[in-house]
Amino acid sequence: MQLVRLLRPFDKRRAKQTPFADMFTPYQGDEIVSLDCETTSLDPKSAEIITLAAVKICQQKVMMSQKLSIKIQPKTPINADSIPVHHIRNQDIEGAMSIEQALPLILNFIGNRPILGYFIKFDLAVLSRYTEQAYGFHLPNRPIELCHVYYKKVNTYYPDAWLDHKFETLATTLDIPILGRHTAMGDAITVALMYLQLNYGKRPSLL
Amino acid sequence: MDAQLIFANSPFDLLTKYQQKLFSDHLDIVYLPEQTHFLHQGQSATHFYIIIKGLVEEYNAANNTLYTHYSSQDFFDIRSQFGSPCKHDYRALEETLCYTLPTDIFRELLSTNPEFADYFQRDLAQKYAQLEAREGSKNLSEFILTRIDDSNLQPAVVIDAKMSLLQATQMMLEQKIETLLVEQEGVYGMLTGTDLLKAGILAGEDRNSPVANHANYGLISIDYGDFLFNAMLAMTQNRIERVVVKRGPSIVGIIEMSHVLSLFSTHSHVVALRIARAQTIDELKTAAHTLNNLVENLTNNGIKIVFIMELMATMNGQIMEKLFQLLLPKAIQDRACLMVMGSEGRGEQILKTDQDNGLIIEDDLEWPEQSQVLTEFSQHLLSFGYPPCPGNVMVSNPAWVKSQSQWQQQIDSWISRGLQGDTDSMMQLAIINDAHGVAGNKALLKPIKQQILAGCHDRELMLSQFARIALTFATPLSIFGNLKSKDAELDIKKGGIFTLVHGIRSLAIEQGIDVNNSFARTRKLIELGVLDPKQGQDLQETLQLFFWLRLEQHITPSKKGINLLDINQLTPNERDLLRHGLHVVKKFKSFLAHHFMIRDY
Numbered sequence A: 001m002q003l004v005r006l007l008r009p010f011d012k013r014r015a016k017q018t019p020f021a022d023m024f025t026p027y028q029g030d031e032i033v034s035l036d037c038e039t040t041s042l043d044p045k046s047a048e049i050i051t052l053a054a055v056k057i058c059q060q061k062v063m064m065s066q067k068l069s070i071k072i073q074p075k076t077p078i079n080a081d082s083i084p085v086h087h088i089r090n091q092d093i094e095g096a097m098s099i100e101q102a103l104p105l106i107l108n109f110i111g112n113r114p115i116l117g118y119f120i121k122f123d124l125a126v127l128s129r130y131t132e133q134a135y136g137f138h139l140p141n142r143p144i145e146l147c148h149v150y151y152k153k154v155n156t157y158y159p160d161a162w163l164d165h166k167f168e169t170l171a172t173t174l175d176i177p178i179l180g181r182h183t184a185m186g187d188a189i190t191v192a193l194m195y196l197q198l199n200y201g202k203r204p205s206l207l
Numbered sequence B: 001m002d003a004q005l006i007f008a009n010s011p012f013d014l015l016t017k018y019q020q021k022l023f024s025d026h027l028d029i030v031y032l033p034e035q036t037h038f039l040h041q042g043q044s045a046t047h048f049y050i051i052i053k054g055l056v057e058e059y060n061a062a063n064n065t066l067y068t069h070y071s072s073q074d075f076f077d078i079r080s081q082f083g084s085p086c087k088h089d090y091r092a093l094e095e096t097l098c099y100t101l102p103t104d105i106f107r108e109l110l111s112t113n114p115e116f117a118d119y120f121q122r123d124l125a126q127k128y129a130q131l132e133a134r135e136g137s138k139n140l141s142e143f144i145l146t147r148i149d150d151s152n153l154q155p156a157v158v159i160d161a162k163m164s165l166l167q168a169t170q171m172m173l174e175q176k177i178e179t180l181l182v183e184q185e186g187v188y189g190m191l192t193g194t195d196l197l198k199a200g201i202l203a204g205e206d207r208n209s210p211v212a213n214h215a216n217y218g219l220i221s222i223d224y225g226d227f228l229f230n231a232m233l234a235m236t237q238n239r240i241e242r243v244v245v246k247r248g249p250s251i252v253g254i255i256e257m258s259h260v261l262s263l264f265s266t267h268s269h270v271v272a273l274r275i276a277r278a279q280t281i282d283e284l285k286t287a288a289h290t291l292n293n294l295v296e297n298l299t300n301n302g303i304k305i306v307f308i309m310e311l312m313a314t315m316n317g318q319i320m321e322k323l324f325q326l327l328l329p330k331a332i333q334d335r336a337c338l339m340v341m342g343s344e345g346r347g348e349q350i351l352k353t354d355q356d357n358g359l360i361i362e363d364d365l366e367w368p369e370q371s372q373v374l375t376e377f378s379q380h381l382l383s384f385g386y387p388p389c390p391g392n393v394m395v396s397n398p399a400w401v402k403s404q405s406q407w408q409q410q411i412d413s414w415i416s417r418g419l420q421g422d423t424d425s426m427m428q429l430a431i432i433n434d435a436h437g438v439a440g441n442k443a444l445l446k447p448i449k450q451q452i453l454a455g456c457h458d459r460e461l462m463l464s465q466f467a468r469i470a471l472t473f474a475t476p477l478s479i480f481g482n483l484k485s486k487d488a489e490l491d492i493k494k495g496g497i498f499t500l501v502h503g504i505r506s507l508a509i510e511q512g513i514d515v516n517n518s519f520a521r522t523r524k525l526i527e528l529g530v531l532d533p534k535q536g537q538d539l540q541e542t543l544q545l546f547f548w549l550r551l552e553q554h555i556t557p558s559k560k561g562i563n564l565l566d567i568n569q570l571t572p573n574e575r576d577l578l579r580h581g582l583h584v585v586k587k588f589k590s591f592l593a594h595h596f597m598i599r600d601y
Helices: A002-006 A008-015 A099-112 A119-137 A146-155 A166-175 A184-200 B017-025 B104-111 B114-122 B124-131 B140-144 B163-173 B193-201 B226-238 B257-263 B268-277 B281-300 B305-327 B344-345 B369-383 B406-420 B425-432 B442-458 B458-473 B478-482 B492-510 B516-526 B534-555 B570-597
Strands: A032-037 A049-058 A062-071 A113-119 A142-145 B028-030 B038-041 B047-053 B055-060 B067-073 B089-092 B098-104 B156-160 B179-184 B187-192 B221-225 B242-247 B251-255 B336-340 B357-361 B401-403 B434-440 B489-491 B564-567
Touching: A002 A184, A002 B193, A032 A119, A032 A184, A049 A099, A049 A119, A049 A184, A049 B017, A062 A184, A099 A119, A099 A166, A119 A142, A119 B038, A119 B098, A142 A146, A146 A184, A166 A184, B017 B104, B047 B055, B047 B104, B104 B114, B104 B458, B104 B516, B104 B564, B114 B442, B156 B163, B156 B458, B163 B179, B163 B193, B187 B193, B187 B242, B221 B226, B226 B242, B226 B257, B226 B305, B251 B257, B268 B281, B268 B305, B281 B516, B305 B344, B305 B357, B305 B369, B305 B434, B305 B534, B336 B344, B336 B406, B336 B442, B344 B434, B344 B442, B357 B406, B357 B442, B401 B406, B406 B425, B406 B442, B406 B458, B425 B442, B425 B458, B425 B492, B442 B458, B442 B492, B458 B492, B458 B570, B492 B516, B492 B534, B492 B570, B534 B564, B534 B570
Parallel strands: A032 A113, A113 A142, B156 B179, B221 B242, B357 B401
Antiparallel strands: A032 A049, A049 A062, A062 B028, B028 B098, B038 B089, B047 B098, B055 B067, B055 B089, B179 B187, B242 B251, B336 B357, B336 B434, B489 B564
């Protein structure tokens, strides 16, 4: 990731040849995008996206009415090990769009907004691998890692606490209903709600 | 709560697949930190809220009154969805997550889904908001709730009484209107084309003579802004074709029957016409049998129960009157008064239920065929589909056919026996107190009703005995403990309707209120300050709900008696409303006990 940042000027120049040059201008608005993918594996170098969901957060509102939810046909069949996790079988994504068709939709949706997620680096790494292949640049969006936000908020108060960063633990501590774990949309919304809670609500109690 | 989970619950389960998609496509989630004051009194609403998690309080920030709390799966603010500004303030008491749906979408769903709309209509607290919702007349329920305004008025053209017949005729032709208003020293009369024809051809008046003598002066009027439906009722009741519309003291226009008819798509007036035109008992019978279809039609179209009741009372009254005219000799008709009692007398009939009728005849009337004709009368009504009264309150029973002075004696004796605690006499008084004259010389009824009022009004002991009957039946709230039992059924008449109706009746007698309808009585009682407005409104809503439940169960084929509600057939939401309603009944009972100082309750 450090490397990506160093190469950004080159990315920006290459992006000028594509319709996505605007992604490299600094973001001024107050929206962020909560994003989540279900993938064929957990290796960022080879994982392929099966479903991707993104939803905008505007101030204190999760704009579910403006959301993106797409299914993508991976080049290789879904790994049998991951099917029990996300419940998406190979037959469920038959006839879905290809990643080449999906990328412009995704990029247009997120634009230059910061991207929020749970272990977001993984999702961004996978996405950047695709954009590198297709357009020659990595995603320049500022990542917002939910775990970091959580850590910052809780750690200042409980400096010595060992923090469990499991998704379910976060949701329970923050008292946020989980709206469908391991569906991309459900995770994206839950993450968005947790983010709002951390930003606007009371400090969660660990006791 | 997943968005999909919303649709598992009422009323959102009433939405179609397509509507559910529209709903979820426009849904957002808002996060409200603790103590956020997010809706302010007087602001106009932009969203409909459904709570996912958390607690929201509805209150008045100005004087810090608390109204209610909403928690998970509750929704608000329904009132302001219909264009009126928020009535109160809303704040999150704890951190709260809400789904928000834009108001436009919510309204669109209401207008495309009558059942869904109906839910909000019946929701006890929200009746008035619903009345304001008449935007765009897409379905029949909105159609029938149209109010009289400039769009459906015809202008009133006022002429001076001295104008000649010729000029008036020319004016009608020129302006292409059917009706003129004639002003004579501040009094208005109506002059129609037919009147001109009669004057010119039949009476052979000179064409230069003034119109003054040919206009009809007893004008029936209706207020600007009233329901169009009421205009139709007024015309149907008075058998006229036109009413004038007034705004304050001044006349602003005319409404014609033919015009209203073109607006209404129901057959109510068609049925009324058939009743009016029936020349034989058989024709009348056919008309009477179409009435039930009419009710079913109106109910399925989501017409409010009060309007249906008003319409049915009018129609049933006309059938009785017509039968009375067809059957009784003309000489008798003017000297006797047919009265209907019970629910019919109060105008709360939604179906053709029991015949509850009686006759008052003038003291010196000789009528040998009396019993034979009256028995025939009851039999005909039976063939029209009006079942006989179980208490035998019918004209075929000589006990309910009396001369004026006999009635007066009877009432005196009922009152004195009632005072000694005779429940039967009390019930008879209750029955005749709701009497309403439908045919014959209606003036005969008045002294009798006044006698009851005079006999009970201001006599505390009497009233207390009278009101006690309302407390006789237990409110069936406990039955909900074992809802699952298969033959769970609930007698809505004993459990709720009777208590409300009789309690309101007792209060009305106490206050000397001379109207019959329970809703009208309640409104009067609120005016007089006997009931506080909130309580009064609750009572009206509850009564409406009970009538509605009874009607609905009767229309969907069921083997049970009309008053038995099959609990299992009710939706969870209806059950909830019913429970709420029965609580209102319970509260009303303790109010009555306190008000009339009834012991041992």
